[in-house]
Amino acid sequence: MGRPYEAGTGEPSGGRTPRQELGAFLRSRRERLSPSQLGLPGSSRRRTPGLRRGEVAELAGISASWYAWLEQGRVRTSEQVLRAVARALRLDAAETAHVLAFVEEAPPAVRTPTWVSxxxxxxxxxxxxxxxxxxxxxxxxxxxxxxxxxxxxxxxxxxxxxxxxxxxxxxxxxxxxxxxxxxxxxxxxxxxxxxxxxxxxxxxxxxxxxxxxxxxxxxxxxxxxxxxxxxxxxxxxxxxxxxxxxxxxxxxxxxxxxxxxxxxxxxxxxxxxxxxxxxxxxxxxxxxxxxxxxxxxx
The missing domain is CATH 3.30.450.180 (Beta-Lactamase)
Known part of the structure; x- marks a missing residue:
């Protein structure tokens, strides 16, 4: 059987709120980047793949604490900050649009007319x-x-x-x-x-x-x-x-x-x-x- 999906979370039930989903997405994109791709020094002491949170924060021009809270789904943020993070993570146009969809404004209701002109x-x-x-x-x-x-x-x-x-x-x-x-x-x-x-x-x-x-x-x-x-x-x-x-x-x-x-x-x-x-x-x-x-x- 498939996993049930919980409306309002964007994830299967027992999963995430929209803020947590954004954080999980950012983390997945951070972990796919290597320091060498961005001209940063590598280190054999890295325990996890990809960039450190602090490195992303520095590239985006925000505090390390704020970026950590963003990945943890603890804060709301602005379009300006999300665009800066998207640039730091080298997101493409589609990924950037996906991230910006999480700017916390009420989304327009989906119009689903069943008639076709x-x-x-x-x-x-x-x-x-x-x-x-x-x-x-x-x-x-x-x-x-x-x-x-x-x-x-x-x-x-x-x-x-x-x-x-x-x-x-x-x-x-x-x-x-x-x-x-x-x-x-x-x-x-x-x-x-x-x-x-x-x-x-x-x-x-x-x-x-x-x-x-x-x-x-x-x-x-x-x-x-x-x-x-x-x-x-x-x-x-x-x-x-x-x-x-x-x-x-x-x-x-x-x-x-x-x-x-x-x-x-x-x-x-x-x-x-x-x-x-x-x-x-x-x-x-x-x-x-x-x-x-x-x-x-x-």
Whole structure:
């Protein structure tokens, strides 16, 4: 069984408050840095990996005591201090954004409209045979076309709670053979989702999804590493049982008429992939649901 997830902590139950989660993340990033990377003298007397807390504090321009309290989850802090710490720890853009999400301001409520505008549905349908799907902030699938259903599986045949991109990648068994670099793809998606969920620690749907994910040993192990990343448009390699090898480029677009929704499209990167998508969709392996809007007129 997976570990239960406790809303409001960003962690499985018995875990951490948001301040403690921030502290644990900072510590994990401190321990991955070696003194030589920053031009600091090394020492055989170091008992733990990475930098000392005092070294990070000095690089960030804050007191050693304050930084220690920050890692221990004992203090609240400002965006200015967190940016300085991020620079000291050599965090990348996605990791810095993750840290700044812990600035203690009330996060905006997650808007999760279940309707999809007519304009967006038309776009999804028009993209056929190129796979396309509409995601809400929790990465739940709201609309998809025939190309998407043919490439992966028809989400309409899944229980509503499992129509989620993370669930498909981690809990839908065929994904592991369909994605040529399943581990790389899965870890990247988990890092993106973790960064998104951290901004809304009291959101019940995020908690529900994480609980389901943690039932998977790989997801549980990687989740504990606190890896975060941003979306990277790139070419992904698929090995489809019927269509063979496909090279598809991910494109992610925000909907102007409903900013809470994103369109994720898979565009062919070469002629053979274009032909394979066309042939695959023609077999009618799955049905899209982008015919008419549920609500709204957009």
């Amino acid at each position: 007519r304009n967006l549905l038309t776009l999804v349908r028009t993209l056929d045979p190129n796979p396309a799907v509409v995601l809400d902030p929790h990465w739940d699938l709201l609309a998809w076309n025939c190309g998407y259903a043919a490439l992966l599986t028809d989400p309409g045949r899944l229980p509503a709670k499992r129509r989620n991109l993370l669930w498909l990648v981690f809990r839908w068994t065929p994904a592991r053979s369909l994605l040529a670099d399943w581990e790389g793809e899965a870890r990247a998606l988990l890092g993106q989702f973790r960064a998104q969920a951290a901004r809304h620690p009291d959101d019940g749907r995020y908690a529900e999804i994480v609980t389901e994910l943690l039932a998977d040993p790989d997801a549980a192990r990687w989740y504990d590493r606190r890896e975060t990343t941003g979306f990277q448009p790139a070419v992904r390699h698929f090995r489809h049982q019927e269509a063979g090898d496909l090279r598809l480029r991910y494109v992610k677009l925000a909907a102007v008429d409903e900013p809470a929704h994103h369109l994720l499209a898979y565009l062919p990167d070469d002629h053979s992939s274009e032909r394979a998508l066309r042939d695959l969709t023609a077999t009618g392996r799955g049905a899209g649901n982008a015919g008419t809007p549920k609500t709204g007129t957009g």
